[in-house]
Amino acid sequence: EKGGYDTFMEKEIHDQPQAVADTLLGRTDESGALVLDELRISEEQLRAVDKIIVVACGTAAYAGMVAKYAIEHWARLPVEVALAHEFRYADPVVDERTLVVSISQSGETMDTLMAVKHANEMGALTVSICNTHGSTIPRESDAVLYTHAGPEIAVASTKAFLAQITAAYILGLYLAQLRGGSYAEGAQAVMRDLHEIPGKIEELLTRMDRVVEMANFMADTRSVLFLGRNVGFPVAMEGALKLKELAYIHAEGFAAGELKHGPIALIDAGQPVFVIVPAPDTPHELHKKVVSNIQEIRARGARTLVIAHDGDEDVVPFASEVIRIPQCPPLLAPLLAVVPLQVFALHLSTAKGLDVDQPRNLAKSVTVE
Numbered sequence: 175e176k177g178g179y180d181t182f183m184e185k186e187i188h189d190q191p192q193a194v195a196d197t198l199l200g201r202t203d204e205s206g207a208l209v210l211d212e213l214r215i216s217e218e219q220l221r222a223v224d225k226i227i228v229v230a231c232g233t234a235a236y237a238g239m240v241a242k243y244a245i246e247h248w249a250r251l252p253v254e255v256a257l258a259h260e261f262r263y264a265d266p267v268v269d270e271r272t273l274v275v276s277i278s279q280s281g282e283t284m285d286t287l288m289a290v291k292h293a294n295e296m297g298a299l300t301v302s303i304c305n306t307h308g309s310t311i312p313r314e315s316d317a318v319l320y321t322h323a324g325p326e327i328a329v330a331s332t333k334a335f336l337a338q339i340t341a342a343y344i345l346g347l348y349l350a351q352l353r354g355g356s357y358a359e360g361a362q363a364v365m366r367d368l369h370e371i372p373g374k375i376e377e378l379l380t381r382m383d384r385v386v387e388m389a390n391f392m393a394d395t396r397s398v399l400f401l402g403r404n405v406g407f408p409v410a411m412e413g414a415l416k417l418k419e420l421a422y423i424h425a426e427g428f429a430a431g432e433l434k435h436g437p438i439a440l441i442d443a444g445q446p447v448f449v450i451v452p453a454p455d456t457p458h459e460l461h462k463k464v465v466s467n468i469q470e471i472r473a474r475g476a477r478t479l480v481i482a483h484d485g486d487e488d489v490v491p492f493a494s495e496v497i498r499i500p501q502c503p504p505l506l507a508p509l510l511a512v513v514p515l516q517v518f519a520l521h522l523s524t525a526k527g528l529d530v531d532q533p534r535n536l537a538k539s540v541t542v543e
């Protein structure tokens with residue numbers, strides 16, 4: 175059942191091209207327009223939406239943070255991302271024009287379920303992005319958009335994360351199409367780009383030898399930092415979470431722009447720092463800004479483990495290691511950039527002799543508050 179792999183997590187990492195492909199399947203008609211019949215919320219109600227709040231926990235919340243950048247850009251709707259347990263007991267501003275999108279692999283996370291119930295009580299429209307048919311959260315929601323990642327067994331989420339980003343992107347593109355704004359036409363082009371992602375993940379998975387070697391060398395490491403910007407910021411958070419869960423190593427993700435507001439004080443000789451570099455064509459010269467962050471931390475002795483697109487030569491002078499990912503449009507890069515971080519955490523856990531699929535103190539679905 176592990177498909178020839180040693181652990182479920184390794185299998186699930188390799189399932190990712192399929193998880194993305196299956197989640198994309200059947201979402202467009204012959205003309206390439208998005209169709210989300212399964213959503214069961216009228217177009218009129220969706221057109222009236224004036225704000226989105228994503229509620230989720232852990233990795234699912236990071237998928238929401240990635241989606242925020244894309245949905246705001248495409249659909250021109252404000253998107254907030256709330257940790258479900260914080261949302262429920264805050265005093266969120268929600269009404270019938272608010273679309274509350276929950277994201278959950280299991281569909282049973284109690285914190286997320288309570289947030290959805292709270293949103294329902296306040297009259298919001300609720301949509302669940304979920305991987306488990308017949309689970310509680312979709313049942314409690316007005317509508318559901320299933321991710322088709324297949325069963326995820328390992329406690330550490332991998333393929334569900336990619337499928338969640340994919341589904342949230344589909345929702346964002348659908349809203350863009352529905353609202354008919356300046357991006358409505360771009361939606362079909364993005365769908366075409368998304369369809370190329372599974373092949374690129376496939377290719378990326380063949381390049382992981384050096385990442386495995388790095389993990390094996392680093393079994394004694396006590397702290398690892400992760401930096402990213404824009405959609406790379408939640409990828410940094412996710413990379414850090416994987417390492418905490420799987421290898422019990424202190425790990426933190428930062429927005430690269432925050433460095434000089436505090437975290438750069440953590441950098442001393444030999445400190446490993448993964449940096450997720452934006453695609454070179456990311457707007458607002460973010461690529462250049464992150465490259466200069468690499469330069470700054472390198473000058474202070476950091477070991478810079480740089481994740482950069484094929485052909486990006488600007489990072490080379492400042493990188494201790496360069497991990498290459500295939501080229502893709504800037505907003506789709508998280509679907510690739512997170513993969514080496516998953517592989518790194520998996521192999522560091524293995525190198526330390528830990529239980530990859532069942533890390534200490536954790537459960538696959540957290541059904542208590």
Ligand code: M6R
Pocket residue numbers: 231232233234277278279280281282283286329330331332415419538539540
């Ligand atoms: O089943 P859910 O997606 O609602 O679970 C949410 C989190 O508990 C989950 O993503 C958790 O953070 C994972 N262990 C991360 O690898």
